Amino acid sequence: MTTSPLPLGGEGGPQPALSRGGAGRVRGAPLLLADLAPPSSFTPRRSNLTRLDNKVAIVTGAASGIGAGIAERFQEAGAAVVLFDINSEGVLSMERKLRQTGQALAITGDVSREEDAKGAVEQAVRTFGGLDIVVNNAGIELAGTVVQMTSSDWDRQINVNLKSVFLFSKYAIPHLRGRRGAILNISSVHAFASYEGTAAYDASKAGILGLTRAMALDHGREGIRVNAICPGYIDTPMLVSPGSTQSDAAAAMQQIVSVHRLGRIGTPRDVADAALFLVSDSASFISGSVLVVDGAMTVAGH
Numbered sequence: 001m002t003t004s005p006l007p008l009g010g011e012g013g014p015q016p017a018l019s020r021g022g023a024g025r026v027r028g029a030p031l032l033l034a035d036l037a038p039p040s041s042f043t044p045r046r047s048n049l050t051r052l053d054n055k056v057a058i059v060t061g062a063a064s065g066i067g068a069g070i071a072e073r074f075q076e077a078g079a080a081v082v083l084f085d086i087n088s089e090g091v092l093s094m095e096r097k098l099r100q101t102g103q104a105l106a107i108t109g110d111v112s113r114e115e116d117a118k119g120a121v122e123q124a125v126r127t128f129g130g131l132d133i134v135v136n137n138a139g140i141e142l143a144g145t146v147v148q149m150t151s152s153d154w155d156r157q158i159n160v161n162l163k164s165v166f167l168f169s170k171y172a173i174p175h176l177r178g179r180r181g182a183i184l185n186i187s188s189v190h191a192f193a194s195y196e197g198t199a200a201y202d203a204s205k206a207g208i209l210g211l212t213r214a215m216a217l218d219h220g221r222e223g224i225r226v227n228a229i230c231p232g233y234i235d236t237p238m239l240v241s242p243g244s245t246q247s248d249a250a251a252a253m254q255q256i257v258s259v260h261r262l263g264r265i266g267t268p269r270d271v272a273d274a275a276l277f278l279v280s281d282s283a284s285f286i287s288g289s290v291l292v293v294d295g296a297m298t299v300a301g302h
């Protein structure tokens with residue numbers, strides 16, 4: 001292992017005296033690849049790396065649960081947030097809430113409709129002058145084995161959860177170029193650990209990971225980073241099965257908590273903090289990655 005001949009500064013600490021290009025290189029100091037590379041268009045500053053000041057972010061599914069948590073967290077970090085959701089009342093209520101503390105714009109639409117995705121990106125750019133971040137979060141979970149499911153349920157599951165990622169990314173990427181843009185896709189632990197009766201959901205979430213890797217590769221040279229988060233159980237309305245009684249729900253919750261080694265289920269804030277890290281300059285060398293946020297649920301070998 002070699003050590004740096006120069007003290008490297010952490011946040012606010014002393015910066016290396018040697019800059020890229022080799023000019024002024026200390027005699028005998030090891031030559032690093034960075035010395036030979038052309039100057040990067042982006043040298044991260046060492047302070048406020050997890051701030052999103054002057055950034056514009058679209059968050060889909062922002063009226064509820066994880067999407068609402070991410071929108072709120074991004075705005076706290078300084079971003080202007082475009083809230084997209086099919087639930088018009090819910091998304092307008094989030095807009096009212098976030099406008100008390102910063103910039104927010106609600107757009108009602110269906111993530112699986114091409115014209116809605118294209119229109120949302122255009123409206124975001126028109127309103128805030130550009131686009132830096134897209135969080136593809138909106139999703140639904142339709143139960144059933146492949147035998148039980150109708151093919152129209154299959155199409156709906158795949159269109160809402162997976163085609164939506166394709167659509168929003170397709171229309172956003174031209175705007176993200178040259179702005180160190182970031183796309184974050186909300187997948188699930190269902191992408192790699194299957195559960196009974198969730199075939200189409202599992203397929204949609206695994207598909208998101210493949211698409212994340214492909215886009216990271218295709219658009220990395222444009223400075224665009226693409227990552228995914230796989231949450232475990234998160235306390236949102238999605239967790240509550242329609243029609244379940246209070247005692248059913250309590251028993252189900254106890255069972256769910258027991259599979260999380262940290263002894264609790266996750267909160268939207270847990271996912272939002274991870275999301276903020278991944279879209280921020282703190283993660284400027286992270287792309288094509290998957291971050292599991294599941295309280296050690298899926299590491300169990302049984």
Ligand code: NAP
Nearest residue numbers: 061064065066086087110111138139188231233234236238
């Ligand atoms: P949620 O509370 O149900 O929120 C999802 C939001 O997306 C809702 O406001 C929903 O509106 C909206 N939405 C649904 N279909 C839409 C469409 N076609 N177009 C636009 N918006 C649409 O769910 P959540 O738990 O926060 O889940 C968010 C994401 O995290 C999903 O992708 C989910 O698969 C993933 N996830 C959740 C968990 C968990 O345990 N909660 C775990 C792993 C992954 P309506 O309420 O009107 O349908």
